[in-house]
Amino acid sequence: MKVLSFIASILKNKFLLATSAFVIWMLFFDRNDVFTLAERNRELRSLKESKQYYTEEIVHERKVSEELKSSPATIEKYAREKYLMKRENEDLFIIQQAEN
Secondary structure: OHHHHHHHHHHHOHHHHHHHHHHHHHHHHOOOOHHHHHHHHHHHHHHHHHHHHHHHHHHHHHHHHHHHHHOHHHHHHHHHHHHOOOOOOOOOOOOOOOOO
């Protein structure tokens, strides 16, 4: 009977009930609940990784762009590799790997 009277006294405490209701509401039903915050943190981490990747790609592409602007040999190399261009009196053989 002591246990029942203890539980009854806890349930009569309006401050404890209000606090527990507030905590439950904030954890599960609020717009910014725990699960939403965890999902947003994962998305933020993913976006930061993407930002780092694209920043590195921008630096690389700027370097390639500067090389193309400054060196005719680089322009020729780029045209031969990317667009399969060739010089006159030159034969071009394209070898493709077989797909498995």
